[in-house]
């Protein structure tokens with residue numbers, strides 16, 4: 001080793017030199033004049049000189065600019081205050097290659113002679129400064145690394161969605177991130193204090209189950225090495241997942257790290273999934289119920305009824321089994337005019353009333369459409385229940401703003417001594433239900449074996465009707481229509497008659513049959529032709545006289561209908577303006593343009609159109625203005641509401657006023673009493689028709705009809 005300590009050749013001095021050279025810190029002995037007396041190997045390395053070149057140099061050459069006074073200051077400080085060793089100084093050294101480097105310098109005085117100078121070289125006298133210099137470049141790098149690691153940790157802590165709190169073992173808050181503060185709504189000031197108390201209080205106040213929360217804290221405090229993982233429900237509805245583990249430095253536990261995670265969205269999703277599962281299960285249950293239930297009305301369905309009926313019939317001890325089959329009257333009109341929603345509402349209401357009428361029924365079921373059935377077993381008086389159903393159903397109900405009077409036809413079949421099977425019993429109920437419809441609807445009929453005969457008769461009625469025209473069995477009756485104001489008969493209505501095998505089949509029976517089979521085209525034409533021919537004379541006497549003929553919707557479907565009517569009129573010498581075609585509202589449901597065209601052609605030729613049976617359908621007064629009609633014929637059910645003539649019947653006056661305001665004339669049908677005639681005349685009803693004036697009469701008795709009508713008119717006048 002070639003170093004500045006190697007002057008001494010004595011063994012002790014040599015050892016000492018070795019020790020100095022082995023020192024990792026640079027050691028320099030500096031004389032009072034600032035020159036370097038001695039330097040060790042580390043100093044040579046640190047400053048970049050050969051060892052032998054350092055001795056004798058001014059130490060300032062080793063210091064960077066700005067630090068050159070440092071050592072001198074240190075020197076004088078040591079000399080003036082020898083009892084107080086100064087703290088090391090941060091300096092910058094200057095390497096021989098000109099680069100500067102950070103270092104730490106500390107010094108102490110070597111009093112008296114320097115280490116034995118055995119060589120001949122002269123050593124400066126006085127105290128020397130022993131300067132120890134340590135390069136600190138490595139330390140700065142380490143500092144930077146630490147800073148980087150710290151910032152990384154902070155960034156990580158702040159960027160995590162978890163709220164983190166570190167508590168020391170003594171219960172002090174040792175650290176936290178922003179998320180923790182936001183999560184718990186804690187102001188940072190609160191955490192600056194010495195005590196964890198306020199923080200804890202704030203947190204506990206928000207937890208739903210405070211006792212459990214505190215118990216858990218105690219438990220963990222007693223067991224510092226434990227980890228915990230649990231779920232906290234907060235009062236505000238949030239759910240937090242809480243995780244804690246001990247904080248260790250080496251093996252030592254110095255505190256506890258708490259981490260909170262808001263799992264409310266996940267919780268919510270889980271709850272929603274759970275709810276969806278429940279809904280699904282409920283839906284499955286509903287589907288299962290639907291196998292037995294009518295979804296619209298909630299009544300039982302056909303399957304349930306069939307099973308119950310079969311079971312009842314197999315029970316020998318049951319004294320009575322009654323089947324009440326019912327079908328709404330004219331339900332199609334509700335659907336057609338008011339729409340399907342109204343139809344549905346009506347069915348629901350009917351179901352409700354049915355249940356009310358038959359609370360003891362074994363089954364109340366909807367068989368489909370507007371058909372319902374009630375099964376009664378051991379019922380003492382099925383007729384009374386049937387009666388009640390008909391009555392209750394006929395009570396008006398408001399559906400979608402329209403007042404409707406549901407009515408139904410009910411067939412009742414009971415198990416008799418012959419103990420028929422289920423299908424036969426149902427067939428009997430069905431037959432009696434149809435009989436109730438044929439008998440005029442809105443009623444119930446108990447099955448009677450004669451109905452079977454009637455059924456058979458109905459089936460051969462069709463074949464009979466087919467031949468009726470050819471066999472001259474169709475004839476026409478005429479009923480006068482009078483003008484009270486004019487005091488005379490102004491019109492006759494032609495009414496079809498069918499005489500069959502010495503008996504007369506009522507129009508209410510054969511007209512619907514004729515419409516169903518299409519025979520109405522032939523019959524209608526026959527009635528019209530006969531009517532014109534038989535009335536031609538009477539009509540020709542006064543152009544203000546008219547003939548009214550009933551026309552069914554089926555006839556209007558014929559594209560040649562108008563043409564045929566006009567040709568018939570021409571052939572019989574009747575002017576088209578003397579014709580009135582009576583149609584019911586139902587022809588206008590789903591009316592196609594073909595039908596409207598037939599009516600327009602006839603109206604263009606001068607014929608008039610009357611709306612027959614007005615008020616019986618489900619149509620409203622408001623619809624009147626849209627229909628291509630000239631006259632309304634108020635149905636006899638409204639006229640029959642007049643008994644004394646003293647009653648207030650706003651419906652009648654409304655109908656008449658409404659029609660008049662639309663420029664239509666009004667005819668009242670079924671006028672049977674003087675009171676009714678007076679009442680209607682007072683309401684300025686234009687014309688009247690009914691038994692009061694005359695029954696319908698065959699053409700050969702026309703003068704009788706005229707006479708009777710005129711007599712009645714005269715009597716009315718006299719009464720005034």
Ligand code: C2E
Nearest residue numbers: 495496507508511527550551552670671672689690691692
């Ligand atoms: P509608 O057109 O309303 O005819 C009036 C019905 O009322 C007639 O019944 C008539 O006899 C009856 N009537 C008249 N005055 C009175 C009265 O004061 N009191 C009561 N209670 N009834 C009275 P009819 O003749 O049994 O006809 C029944 C229905 O058959 C007619 O009702 C009409 O809709 C239909 N009809 C009759 N002939 C024809 C026809 O040639 N073609 C078509 N398509 N339908 C017809």
Ligand code: CA
Nearest residue numbers: 493550582612
């Ligand atoms: Ca009529």
Ligand code: CA
Nearest residue numbers: 612613633669
């Ligand atoms: Ca009528």
